[in-house]
Amino acid sequence: MTESNLLHELITLAAHRTPAALALTDGGIHVSYADLAAGVARFAAGLAGVGLARGERVAVYLEKRFETVIASFGSAAAGCVFVPVNPLLKPEQVAFILRDCNVRVLVTSPARLPLLHTVLSTCLDLRHVVVTDASVDAQASDGTSTVQMSAPLKTVRWSDLLNNAPTRLGHRVIDADMVAILYTSGSTGSPKGVVLSHRNMVAGAKSVASYLENDAQDTLLAALPLSFDAGFSQLTTAFHVGARVALLNYLLPRDVLKTMAREGVTGLTAVPPLYIQLAQLEWPAAIQEKLRYFANTGGRMPRETLGLLRQRVPQAKPFLMYGLTEAFRSTYLPPEEVDRRPDSIGKAIPNAEILVLRDDGTPCAPDEPGELVHRGALVGMGYWNDAEKTAERFKALAVDAAAHPAGLQLPEFAVFSGDTVCRDAEGFLYFIGRRDEMIKTSGYRVSPTEVEEVLYATRLVQECVAFGVDHPTLGCAIHMIATCADSTCATAEKTLIHECRSRMPAYMVPASIEIVAGPLPRNPNGKIDRKLLSTEWIRRHRA
Numbered sequence: 001m002t003e004s005n006l007l008h009e010l011i012t013l014a015a016h017r018t019p020a021a022l023a024l025t026d027g028g029i030h031v032s033y034a035d036l037a038a039g040v041a042r043f044a045a046g047l048a049g050v051g052l053a054r055g056e057r058v059a060v061y062l063e064k065r066f067e068t069v070i071a072s073f074g075s076a077a078a079g080c081v082f083v084p085v086n087p088l089l090k091p092e093q094v095a096f097i098l099r100d101c102n103v104r105v106l107v108t109s110p111a112r113l114p115l116l117h118t119v120l121s122t123c124l125d126l127r128h129v130v131v132t133d134a135s136v137d138a139q140a141s142d143g144t145s146t147v148q149m150s151a152p153l154k155t156v157r158w159s160d161l162l163n164n165a166p167t168r169l170g171h172r173v174i175d176a177d178m179v180a181i182l183y184t185s186g187s188t189g190s191p192k193g194v195v196l197s198h199r200n201m202v203a204g205a206k207s208v209a210s211y212l213e214n215d216a217q218d219t220l221l222a223a224l225p226l227s228f229d230a231g232f233s234q235l236t237t238a239f240h241v242g243a244r245v246a247l248l249n250y251l252l253p254r255d256v257l258k259t260m261a262r263e264g265v266t267g268l269t270a271v272p273p274l275y276i277q278l279a280q281l282e283w284p285a286a287i288q289e290k291l292r293y294f295a296n297t298g299g300r301m302p303r304e305t306l307g308l309l310r311q312r313v314p315q316a317k318p319f320l321m322y323g324l325t326e327a328f329r330s331t332y333l334p335p336e337e338v339d340r341r342p343d344s345i346g347k348a349i350p351n352a353e354i355l356v357l358r359d360d361g362t363p364c365a366p367d368e369p370g371e372l373v374h375r376g377a378l379v380g381m382g383y384w385n386d387a388e389k390t391a392e393r394f395k396a397l398a399v400d401a402a403a404h405p406a407g408l409q410l411p412e413f414a415v416f417s418g419d420t421v422c423r424d425a426e427g428f429l430y431f432i433g434r435r436d437e438m439i440k441t442s443g444y445r446v447s448p449t450e451v452e453e454v455l456y457a458t459r460l461v462q463e464c465v466a467f468g469v470d471h472p473t474l475g476c477a478i479h480m481i482a483t484c485a486d487s488t489c490a491t492a493e494k495t496l497i498h499e500c501r502s503r504m505p506a507y508m509v510p511a512s513i514e515i516v517a518g519p520l521p522r523n524p525n526g527k528i529d530r531k532l533l534s535t536e537w538i539r540r541h542r543a
Contacts, residue, residue: 005175006198008044008077010205010239011037018242021216024066025263026247031066033242039066042162043074049165050128050156052104054079055178059103061085061094061112064222064247067132067158069235071107072226076179076198079171083181083193084227086524087112093191095119098126101181101193101384107158109133120153132158175199181384182229182325193384194229194325203377204328205236207350211332212267212293212319218243219290221265223256223274228525229325230269230297253277261286271298271526272305276463277519279308288313293335295319298527300431300449302456303342320346322431326393326415327374330354331429344428345421352376353403355414356423361398364423369432372421375403375414393418420447437530439468441476442507448530451478451500451508458499460492461485463520466510467534477511481533483518 004010011033014023019034031039047058058075060082062068068084075082083101085094094116098106102125108116109132120126173179175198183191214220220238222245224231238245246263250256253274260268261284268291270278275296291313296306301320310318317335322345324330331354333346348354355373356364364370375397382390396411397404404412420432433447440446448466455464461482468476484492493513500509514537523529 004202004205004240006076006173007179007201007236008040008073010202010236011040011073014239014242018216021242022244023239024069024245024247025219026065029066036070039070039162040074040077041167042165043070044077044170045165045168046130046156046161047075047078047080047105048168048170049161050105052078052080054171054173055081056105057081057083057101057103057181058105058107059083059085059094059098061087061089061106061108061116062132063087063249064226065132066247067107068226069247071130072180072232072235077170079173079177081178081181083183084225084232085183086225086227088225088524091116091119095122097183097191097193098123100191104128105130107132127152128154128156130156130158130161173198175202178381180232182227182232184325192386192389195381195384196328197381200328200378200380201232201236202240203351204233205240207352207378208233208329209237209240210350211334212237212295214238214241214243214267216242218266218292219264220245220267220269221256221260221263222247223250223268223270224526225524228298229328230271230323233328234269254281257281257283257287260284260291264290266290266292267295268293269295269297272296272301273463273519273522273526273528275301275309276305279305279312280462283312288315291316293317293319295321295332297321297323297329298525300343300345300453302453304456304459306338306342320344322346322429324374324415324417324419326380326417327352327376328378328380330372330374330378330417333428337428341428343430344424345431346429347427352378354429355403356421356429357416366425367422369420369422371435372417372419372429373397373414374417375412379413379415392416437467439466439476439478441468441471441474441478443475444507446478446508448478451480451504451510454500454503454508455480455482455496455513457503458496459485460496460499463518463528465520465528465530465533467530467537469511469534469538471511478508479534479537480510480513481520481537482513482515483520484515 015033015037022030023033023036024031060071072082105128107130178195179198180196181193220234222234226232248259320333322331331346353375356370382394438445451466455461462485464482466480471477492515496513521529
């Protein structure tokens with residue numbers, strides 16, 4: 001075997017090439033590729049030992065730690081499907097995921113298990129709870145008591161699962177089989193479980209590693225949640241090339257910088273809200289000696305923030321990326337293009353094609369807005385147990401599409417993103433807005449991100465979010481919530497309204513800008529929670 005086709009083979013091959021090389025770091029503890037591969041194999045054998053069938057689901061409800069990685073890749077090696085659950089989720093949200101995809105095994109910690117004691121009885125398909133660290137019969141090290149499981153639930157120590165099962169091969173799977181279900185943040189309604197195959201995740205790792213030029217000398221920082229596709233990508237990308245991943249559960253942005261300096265991080269991927277905070281801080285000199293690139297995902301990077309980051313680490317290459325969980329990653333802007341077209345999301349990543357289509361499925365002309373459609377090996381398998389939502393996003397390309405010759409008999413499915421973009425004459429793409437977030441005001445369609453960019457450009461705000469509120473004559477009025485960049489809070493609202501009037505057409509000017517103490521709330525993936533902020537604003541002002 002010389003090339004990875006299955007997700008867990010990323011680790012197996014790296015262990016074969018360089019067994020002593022470091023794969024993971026958590027604080028001052030390191031794990032080699034050989035030890036990581038052995039742990040993955042033992043976890044897979046343990047799942048077989050408790051009788052899991054091929055394709056059954058294993059939920060991992062842990063912070064970033066060695067067991068999280070072993071359980072995720074070990075589930076894949078067993079021929080099962082792992083479901084990473086964001087550790088920030090509340091018990092009812094966790095239970096929804098466990099019920100929605102019929103989880104059979106839950107992996108969690110003694111500290112987290114008591115939080116779930118009121119909801120696990122509603123998860124009727126759950127059979128085993130694997131508990132890390134402390135004995136399940138005693139108190140956890142932090143003093144919390146473990147939960148006694150009622151039949152048919154059984155509690156298993158992590159060490160027992162890994163050490164007591166005889167070595168055995170997992171169920172036979174191929175690269176087209178599902179390997180993971182990643183749940184979206186659920187900012188609009190219940191979360192959706194995006195089903196990904198081995199092929200999706202391995203192709204994504206290879207594609208990203210190719211344009212980021214990752215190699216075995218890299219150290220990537222896992223700062224994003226591993227339940228977020230871009231967060232888990234730090235593992236797959238690194239393992240594909242035999243690089244090291246530094247796991248980090250940070251409390252403050254300054255913790256990110258300290259870890260980067262201590263571990264010699266060469267690649268950082270984060271979302272705009274974190275970059276906004278990092279850009280306000282002084283960066284240790286040690287970061288500049290090692291950091292090779294920083295990559296943005298999860299929304300547009302404000303120009304002001306990008307400029308500040310480039311001042312902090314002038315030698316690091318900026319990669320501005322666009323992606324969606326349904327297809328992992330879609331586009332990136334090469335660093336050499338950032339100065340020429342900083343607002344562009346770039347072109348398709350390797351092994352993907354991005355189409356811009358009208359509502360009737362025909363291709364848009366240059367500079368004509370249309371829906372971004374992603375085709376290729378990274379297109380997911382749909383939403384778990386939701387035919388209606390799957391049909392909305394995963395559609396067959398038209399038989400006369402240039403990418404799908406009419407002579408082919410089987411349809412090709414692509415992801416219709418719901419995002420409005422346009423492509424210029426040179427082929428570079430520009431994000432306009434999400435169709436379900438676009439604000440229709442005074443007969444115009446306004447992207448909230450476009451309004452936010454104007455405020456960021458004033459340098460008077462640290463964070464901001466725009467949203468539409470129903471209005472009797474305008475259709476929707478634009479409102480904003482922002483945090484101050486300095487001590488100008490007392491006059492910020494009037495000043496910002498004045499700046500908006502001078503920088504944008506009248507129909508785009510917000511009806512109000514509310515200044516609040518920061519930081520603004522995030523959804524589980526670290527993005528500013530636009531839906532929550534708009535809902536709370538409406539409740540306060542209509543009470």
